[in-house]
Amino acid sequence: MQVIEKDRKRYFLGSNQDMQEIKYGLPGKVKFCKKCVISNQRPSSTPEFQHRPESTKQTIHFDENGICDACRYAEMKDVSVDWDDREEQLKVICDKYRSRNGSYDCLVPGSGGKDSIYASHILKTLYGMHPLTVTWAPHLYTDVGWRNFQSWVHEGGFDNYLFTPNGEVHRKLTRLATQNLLHPFQPFILGQKNFAPRIAAQFGIPLVFYGENEAEYGNPIDQNISAQRDTEYYVDAAGGPNELYFGGVPMSELGQYGIRHEHLEPYMPPKADDIKKSELEVQYLGYYLKWTPQECYYYAAEKVGFEANTERTEGTYSKYHSIDDKIDGYHFWTTYIKFGIGRASYDASQEIRNHHITREEGVALVRRFDGEFPRKFFADFLNYVSMEEEEFLELADQFRSPHLWRKSSEGWFLRHQIA
Ligand SMILES: [Zn+2]
Numbered sequence: 001m002q003v004i005e006k007d008r009k010r011y012f013l014g015s016n017q018d019m020q021e022i023k024y025g026l027p028g029k030v031k032f033c034k035k036c037v038i039s040n041q042r043p044s045s046t047p048e049f050q051h052r053p054e055s056t057k058q059t060i061h062f063d064e065n066g067i068c069d070a071c072r073y074a075e076m077k078d079v080s081v082d083w084d085d086r087e088e089q090l091k092v093i094c095d096k097y098r099s100r101n102g103s104y105d106c107l108v109p110g111s112g113g114k115d116s117i118y119a120s121h122i123l124k125t126l127y128g129m130h131p132l133t134v135t136w137a138p139h140l141y142t143d144v145g146w147r148n149f150q151s152w153v154h155e156g157g158f159d160n161y162l163f164t165p166n167g168e169v170h171r172k173l174t175r176l177a178t179q180n181l182l183h184p185f186q187p188f189i190l191g192q193k194n195f196a197p198r199i200a201a202q203f204g205i206p207l208v209f210y211g212e213n214e215a216e217y218g219n220p221i222d223q224n225i226s227a228q229r230d231t232e233y234y235v236d237a238a239g240g241p242n243e244l245y246f247g248g249v250p251m252s253e254l255g256q257y258g259i260r261h262e263h264l265e266p267y268m269p270p271k272a273d274d275i276k277k278s279e280l281e282v283q284y285l286g287y288y289l290k291w292t293p294q295e296c297y298y299y300a301a302e303k304v305g306f307e308a309n310t311e312r313t314e315g316t317y318s319k320y321h322s323i324d325d326k327i328d329g330y331h332f333w334t335t336y337i338k339f340g341i342g343r344a345s346y347d348a349s350q351e352i353r354n355h356h357i358t359r360e361e362g363v364a365l366v367r368r369f370d371g372e373f374p375r376k377f378f379a380d381f382l383n384y385v386s387m388e389e390e391e392f393l394e395l396a397d398q399f400r401s402p403h404l405w406r407k408s409s410e411g412w413f414l415r416h417q418i419a
Helices: 069-079 083-097 114-125 143-154 167-181 186-203 232-237 251-257 261-267 272-278 293-304 328-339 343-353 359-369 378-384 389-398
Strands: 003-006 009-013 019-022 106-109 131-136 159-163 207-210 281-284 405-408 411-414
Touching: 003 019, 069 343, 106 114, 106 186, 114 131, 114 143, 114 207, 114 293, 131 143, 131 186, 143 159, 159 186, 167 186, 167 261, 167 389, 186 207, 186 261, 186 272, 251 261, 328 343, 343 359, 378 389
Parallel strands: 106 131, 106 207, 131 159, 207 281
Antiparallel strands: 003 009, 009 019, 405 411
């Protein structure tokens, strides 16, 4: 028995009987997938409303052969999915909803990254749809992100609603989420998730198309075998004001930070009645079309002049993935601190599954780049969350789970490195 419980905490019993505390309900023994480079510490996607600092996390499932569900799902997409049939299904949906007078018939949310450009462009040009594109603004647009957003609208030829949440409120929520959860992206994710169905319900647009289903990267396989996001997802989250947490704080206690209920309106899920009235259908295009992030990049570059960065993103080796927000780097760096999984691990795992790189190459990339501290926009980030450098770094250390990290005189080290 390697995991023991004591005083309501869990500990991993090391080889020399040292007790290492396990935070966040993570698995005590670290394992890496035999096909990709993800570890079993990766949390599954959970509704962000339920986030509390110590809440138990569900993590990605590994089968008896040591292979993660995301890899098994990728295999299914390679081998057993009939993509011609899936495209036919997509055409049926488009035929059902396509407007005859050019009015909006579907809504495509996105920031102007490669995936939303691909989704909206292909729906318009190949399937004759009339998408309205909507954007929940990044915290702080990067220059290249802003140019890509503009190219999407101008070169791609789309109507777009850009929504920027109240900067003062969003900064406060982001600070709370950083302080309480070391999750600076939590308020953004909340707002962005609920934004598209809210706008669709407001405009009476019955169909929302997301690109890829993010759940494919961590959720159990049986939850992915569907094209539709269950609209109950939104309804459930609206269980009642006192059940909702923002930045790790119950909604009823946010007043002390100067955040009132009406400030939170943009973050809330659409009302159940509105969803039912508009008979909203939320679809993933990635269910119907075989989705490859690299192909989306090439497509977006060719069709609207999407630009990659000139240099690789800190913490990884890629140049075109998630480059529109100055805060992005801190999202990935904080997952490295909490779960030992950094940005290169996510990128390499995805590229191994799509056969762009081998596992051996992936391992080398992870060992080289994972956890590299994002320096480039550090001053912007600190300013955004109103923290001093030392304060933030000390805070981050408190979120390191002892079963993943050990401290020596030279600094912090992961106990388990991929090999
Ligand atoms: Zn895997």
